[in-house]
Amino acid sequence: MNGWALAVIQAGLLAFGAPFLSGWVKWVKCKLQCRQGPPPWQPYRDLSKLFQKEILLSDQASPVFRMAPYLVFSVTALAGSVMPTIAVGLPTSAIADVIVLVGFFALARFFLALAGMDVGTAFGGMGSSREMMVSSLAEPAMLMAVFTLAMTVSSTNLASMIVNLLVGPVQLYPSFIFAGMGLLLVTVAETGRIPVDNPATHLELTMIHEAMILEYTGRHLALMEWAAMLKLMIYGVLIANLFIPWGVAIALTPMTLAVGLAAITGKLLLLGVVLAVAETGLAKMRLFRAPQFLGLAFILCLLGMLSHVILEVR
Amino acid sequence: MRRRQPEQVTAGKVAEFVTHLTRTVVTTGQKSTVPGVQVCLDVAGEDWGKAAEIAAEHTLRWSAAWAEHLSPDFHVVCLLACSDGHCLLRTRLAEGRPELPSQMPSFPAANRPERHIQDMFGIRFTGHPDPRRWTRHQAWSAKEFPLRKDFPLSGSPQLKTPPDCDYPFVPVSGEGIYEIPVGPVHAGIIEPGHFRFQADGEDVLRLEEHLGYVHRGVEKLAEGRDLAGLARLAGRLSGDSTVAHGWAACQAAERALGVEPSPRALALRAILCERERIANHLGDIGAICNDVGFTFALVQCSRLRELWQRNNAAIFGHRLLMDRVVSGGVNCDISPEHLPELFAEINELRVRVEELMPMLLEYPSLQDRLRTTGILSVELAQQLGTLGYVGRASNHQDDLRRDAPYAPYDQLVVNVPAYLEGDVAKRTRVRGDEVLVSLELLEQLLKSLPEGPLQIDCGPFARCCEGLGLVEGWRGETVAYVRLDETGRVMRYFPRDPSWLNWPALERLILGNIVPDFPVCNKSVNGSYAGHDL
Numbered sequence: 007m008n009g010w011a012l013a014v015i016q017a018g019l020l021a022f023g024a025p026f027l028s029g030w031v032k033w034v035k036c037k038l039q040c041r042q043g044p045p046p047w048q049p050y051r052d053l054s055k056l057f058q059k060e061i062l063l064s065d066q067a068s069p070v071f072r073m074a075p076y077l078v079f080s081v082t083a084l085a086g087s088v089m090p091t092i093a094v095g096l097p098t099s100a101i102a103d104v105i106v107l108v109g110f111f112a113l114a115r116f117f118l119a120l121a122g123m124d125v126g127t128a129f130g131g132m133g134s135s136r137e138m139m140v141s142s143l144a145e146p147a148m149l150m151a152v153f154t155l156a157m158t159v160s161s162t163n164l165a166s167m168i169v170n171l172l173v174g175p176v177q178l179y180p181s182f183i184f185a186g187m188g189l190l191l192v193t194v195a196e197t198g199r200i201p202v203d204n205p206a207t208h209l210e211l212t213m214i215h216e217a218m219i220l221e222y223t224g225r226h227l228a229l230m231e232w233a234a235m236l237k238l239m240i241y242g243v244l245i246a247n248l249f250i251p252w253g254v255a256i257a258l259t260p261m262t263l264a265v266g267l268a269a270i271t272g273k274l275l276l277l278g279v280v281l282a283v284a285e286t287g288l289a290k291m292r293l294f295r296a297p298q299f300l301g302l303a304f305i306l307c308l309l310g311m312l313s314h315v316i317l318e319v320r
Numbered sequence: 321m322r323r324r325q326p327e328q329v330t331a332g333k334v335a336e337f338v339t340h341l342t343r344t345v346v347t348t349g350q351k352s353t354v355p356g357v358q359v360c361l362d363v364a365g366e367d368w369g370k371a372a373e374i375a376a377e378h379t380l381r382w383s384a385a386w387a388e389h390l391s392p393d394f395h396v397v398c399l400l401a402c403s404d405g406h407c408l409l410r411t412r413l414a415e416g417r418p419e420l421p422s423q424m425p426s427f428p429a430a431n432r433p434e435r436h437i438q439d440m441f442g443i444r445f446t447g448h449p450d451p452r453r454w455t456r457h458q459a460w461s462a463k464e465f466p467l468r469k470d471f472p473l474s475g476s477p478q479l480k481t482p483p484d485c486d487y488p489f490v491p492v493s494g495e496g497i498y499e500i501p502v503g504p505v506h507a508g509i510i511e512p513g514h515f516r517f518q519a520d521g522e523d524v525l526r527l528e529e530h531l532g533y534v535h536r537g538v539e540k541l542a543e544g545r546d547l548a549g550l551a552r553l554a555g556r557l558s559g560d561s562t563v564a565h566g567w568a569a570c571q572a573a574e575r576a577l578g579v580e581p582s583p584r585a586l587a588l589r590a591i592l593c594e595r596e597r598i599a600n601h602l603g604d605i606g607a608i609c610n611d612v613g614f615t616f617a618l619v620q621c622s623r624l625r626e627l628w629q630r631n632n633a634a635i636f637g638h639r640l641l642m643d644r645v646v647s648g649g650v651n652c653d654i655s656p657e658h659l660p661e662l663f664a665e666i667n668e669l670r671v672r673v674e675e676l677m678p679m680l681l682e683y684p685s686l687q688d689r690l691r692t693t694g695i696l697s698v699e700l701a702q703q704l705g706t707l708g709y710v711g712r713a714s715n716h717q718d719d720l721r722r723d724a725p726y727a728p729y730d731q732l733v734v735n736v737p738a739y740l741e742g743d744v745a746k747r748t749r750v751r752g753d754e755v756l757v758s759l760e761l762l763e764q765l766l767k768s769l770p771e772g773p774l775q776i777d778c779g780p781f782a783r784c785c786e787g788l789g790l791v792e793g794w795r796g797e798t799v800a801y802v803r804l805d806e807t808g809r810v811m812r813y814f815p816r817d818p819s820w821l822n823w824p825a826l827e828r829l830i831l832g833n834i835v836p837d838f839p840v841c842n843k844s845v846n847g848s849y850a851g852h853d854l
Contacts, residue, residue: 039619128500132835201685204613208508209839211500212611220507289686290613293522293836 012258013098017087019267024086024239025049025232027274032206034282049235056228064125064221074121075222075229078114082233082240085110089243090165092266093255099165104152107164107244108145111196114233115141122218129210133217136293140202140214143300144195147188150307154185155248157314164248171251180317184310186249191303193241195296198234200285202296212290239274246273324753325715325738329723331403332378334358338407341374355575356788358405365411368396369421369447372430375400380407381705381718382427383821384799386814387437389469394418394443398430399788399799399816405724406790413443422448429705429821436854440467440539455532455853457484466540473540492518492526500835504533511849515838522834527827534853542813547573547647547778550810554800555642557815558851563589563596564793565815565851566645568800571726573647574778576787576804582772585649586727591765592641592650594758597794598669599628599640601709601751601758604846608748609680611840612689617680624672631665649775654766662766670759677752681745690745694841696829697742706825707796707818709750710845714742720792729792732764742829747844781808795819795848817851 029046036043063072088102102110115137122134156162158181159170195202198215207213210220219230247254253269255262291299338359345367354360363371375382381401388395394413399406413420422445423430434445435454442465445451456462459481465471489499497520504512512533518526542553547570554569555562567589574580581589606621629639636644636652644652654662680686696706701714711718719736721729737753739746781804789800796818803812826845830838 035615039615040623041619128498128502131498132500200613206615207613208506209611210507211502211838212836286616287685288614289609289683289689291685292689293834295688 008258009095009097012093012263013087013096016091016093016096017083017098020086020089020091020239020243021083021232021236023274024235025053027239027242027278028235030275031238031278031282031285034279035286038282038286049231053228053232056231057225059224061224061226063223066125067221068124070117071121071124071221072226074117074124075226075233077117078121079229079233079236081110081114081117082236085114086236086240088164089240090168090247090254091243091270092263093258094165094168095256095258096165099163103162104156104164104167105149105162107240108148108152111237112141112145114237118218118230121222125221127221129213129217129220132211133214133220136214137218140195140296140300143297144192144303147300147304147307148192148196150304150311151185151189151192154181154307154310154314157311158182158318164244168247168251168254169256171248172254172256179314181310181314182249184306184313186245188303188306188310189245189248191299191306193238193245194281194284195300195303197238197241199238199281201288201291202299204290242274242277243270246270246277325717325740327722327736328715328717328738329403331381331401331718334402334405334407337375337378337380337400337402340378341371344374345370354408354786354788355578356406356572356790357399357408358402360408360410363409363411365413365420368409368411369423369425371409372398372423372426375409376426378402379702382423382429383705383797384801384814384816385423385430385433385437386801386816387441387443387467388803388812388814389441389467391415391469394441396420396437396443397801398423401718401797403723406788408788418443419446420444421446424448424450427705428703429824431824433816433820439465441465442468452488455535457532457535458482459535466537471540473543475537487530489516489528489530490526494520496520497525513849515842517835517838519835522836524830524833524835524838527830527838529823529827531823531849532853534850536850536854538854539812539814542810545810545813546808547804547810550802550813551646552643554813554815555645557854558817558819558848559640559642560600561596561793561795561798561817561848561851562640562642563592563645564791564795564798565800565817566643567593568789568791568793568798569802569813569815570645570647570789571791572787572789572800572802573804574787575789576785576802577778577781577808578785579648579776579778580727581649581776582774583728583770584772585774585776587765587769588650588652588654588774589645590728591654591762592636592644592652593791593793594762594765595628595632595636596641598755598758598762599625599632600794601755602628602673604843605677605680605748605751607846608690608744608840608843609686611843612686614683614686617676617686620676624669624676628665628669631661635662646775648778649773651775653774654769659766663763666759666762666766670756673752673755673759677749681749681752687745689837689840690748691741691743693744693837694829694833694844695741695743696825698740700828701742701825704825704828705821707821708794709747709754709796710822710825711796712736712738712750713746715740718797720790720797724790726790728765731768732761734761744840744844779808781806784811786812793818795822795846795851815851815854817848819847819849819852823847823852 029049033046119134122130159167203214255266383399383401385398439456500517502515504514514530516528555566557565602625606618609617633639696714701716717738721734786803791798799816801814
């Protein structure tokens with residue numbers, strides 16, 4: 007029972023912390039550009055504003071369009087709930103492994119793309135087609151990274167992966183470095199950050215993710231945006247806890263949990279800074295460079311797999 | 321990387337063209353003088369197209385066309401730029417039979433101006449391959465012609481303007497080809513304009529612009545105004561070119577009346593004009609980089625521009641320098657105690673720009689986006705007669721400050737940066753180069769600021785007169801035609817923003833690019849919607 011309560015709290019923290027991470031990245035970016043910038047908690051204000059606003063629906067909207075925000079958000083939240091964020095060994099982490107996590111993302115994306123095409127505007131369709139192009143290349147790379155990790159720690163379950171890493175002797179896995187770099191690139195593509203997509207743009211013709219949700223208003227838009235923030239958070243936790251697992255609570259005592267919370271907060275804030283620096287230093291790529299970018303991610307993950315087979319198999 | 325191109329002027333000479341024209345075409349023999357141009361020839365209506373053909377043979381640049389209703393005639397005028405000045409062709413049409421051969425077969429640039437005349441006066445251009453309406457949306461009917469004298473200033477507005485949904489865009493058909501309508505309302509705060517793309521996947525097969533959403537009836541509004549009113553109106557034609565249009569309109573009126581402002585007033589106008597150029601170029605460089613997601617440049621350039629404009633407000637009294645140019649001179653001055661401040665500001669900006677531009681021009685991830693994007697070939701730039709930075713990036717160098725200098729530029733040496741590539745990167749680079757050139761000009765102007773009254777009286781008014789103003793604004797050659805009546809009231813004002821000639825270039829340079837590269841191509845051309853829609 008205690009475990010379930012903790013799991014719920016952990017999932018809640020993940021969902022409610024997500025806007026802060028997005029706001030944090032934005033804030034750091036502003037500081038890097040010598041701008042004042044909105045405070046990191048601005049996304050909470052934006053979301054609460056959107057939740058209070060009226061929903062405007064196109065005459066052309068089908069039920070898919072109305073259902074999609076709820077589906078996308080709940081599937082993403084579900085994906086978040088299986089993440090070992092603060093502690094491992096919670097009952098939720100036994101539900102799903104990392105391949106299911108990839109499946110959750112695919113499901114959310116499927117409805118997102120459907121919603122983009124639903125009202126029949128040119129921008130929505132354009133966004134959906136671009137999103138599918140990017141994800142069709144990002145997904146194999148992501149899976150390849152996941153397989154590399156799974157082979158190294160002999161499990162596809164996120165919690166047992168982390169436990170195996172924590173209890174095992176501290177050693178440097180070359181495969182992890184390759185997979186980690188590959189996963190970073192996939193994260194950038196999948197969460198729609200520069201240089202693949204620009205979350206801050208107002209130019210309809212250049213958008214990927216934003217183009218799909220252009221027609222959304224009010225509560226629907228809030229859910230879609232929150233889901234996107236949550237996705238960034240999940241990827242952040244994935245990278246932070248798989249590649250730098252130290253701090254995650256194995257035993258469920260108040261002390262270890264506090265350390266776990268502090269550790270993940272610190273790791274995510276640091277990751278946010280890295281993301282902000284990269285986004286400030288790069289211009290957005292030409293759309294058709296994205297395949298090369300994700301090809302690189304795939305090759306890195308493949309190298310990780312090969313180096314595991316060659317160097318690490320005993 | 322190729323270097324700056326040497327100085328080059330492609331157009332033919334006025335005298336040769338005039339000799340050829342008078343030999344071949346029936347001119348009425350009248351050579352009226354319009355102050356501001358080398359020569360003004362009256363051509364018979366039926367020879368209108370032939371005259372353009374001859375002009376094209378002499379590689380003159382087609383610059384502008386406008387019409388005027390002087391009952392019982394319509395006058396149609398076209399302005400041609402030669403290497404040693406400008407040349408006006410004029411023809412008279414009877415009200416009963418308003419038809420004229422189109423000049424578009426010889427000069428593609430004549431396309432939209434002729435359609436504008438057609439919408440405004442009901443003059444039909446025979447042989448025009450594309451006689452669709454242009455400026456007229458749905459605010460007035462196809463049978464009403466707002467610039468005819470019998471059309472009331474108040475118009476006959478409907479209670480509610482019907483939606484403009486039946487414009488016949490040129491269709492493209494084929495498997496998998498889809499249309500993307502963009503605008504006139506955009507996601508950002510920019511001017512309204514409609515763009516219709518036909519795309520195959522992400523490749524742009526065709527782009528068609530549909531402008532006119534900010535038509536305010538400037539030409540009609542000008543009628544009956546006094547000179548002060550004209551200057552105010554011209555300054556509001558396009559907010560970013562307020563000095564250029566204000567100066568062009570005032571110059572036209574002053575030339576018509578045969579008065580010349582004091583050297584001090586002219587130097588101050590040039591200072592204002594160069595300050596406007598610098599502010600807009602800085603803003604554009606940042607905005608181009610921002611359109612490819614490189615916010616750093618936007619922030620840096622916005623900062624420089626903001627500091628510059630704050631000084632505009634502190635020294636000249638207006639951030640955008642609006643209403644500083646008035647007929648007969650200027651209404652602002654530089655006191656001697658401001659001079660050190662201005663020199664320091666110029667030095668500071670030069671240091672910043674010299675630091676920033678090479679960085680942006682060599683930054684790999686930025687240049688990957690800007691180079692080879694939106695190429696306008698040298699031939700096409702010449703054929704379309706593109707102006708300003710759009711032309712110069714494609715080695716179409718025309719710059720009035722150098723080629724047909726007016727005071728005070730006749731005392732100065734103006735370097736014109738030009739390149740061959742014609743891509744977005746070069747259009748950005750030309751802007752950076754021009755900022756440095758302008759800073760140098762500003763220094764020279766400030767060092768030798770002559771004495772004289774700020775404003776002189778333009779009167780007395782005795783006769784009906786006309787004049788042409790030609791000013792190199794930040795977008796390029798800015799034209800204003802003004803006719804005044806005996807009391808000094810405006811009878812006809814036609815401003816020609818450089819955007820008229822640059823907008824068509826955008827339709828061409830986007831071909832072969834992908835849809836998501838359109839915003840940066842558009843920003844690199846940065847045509848004025850308001851200046852074009854009138």
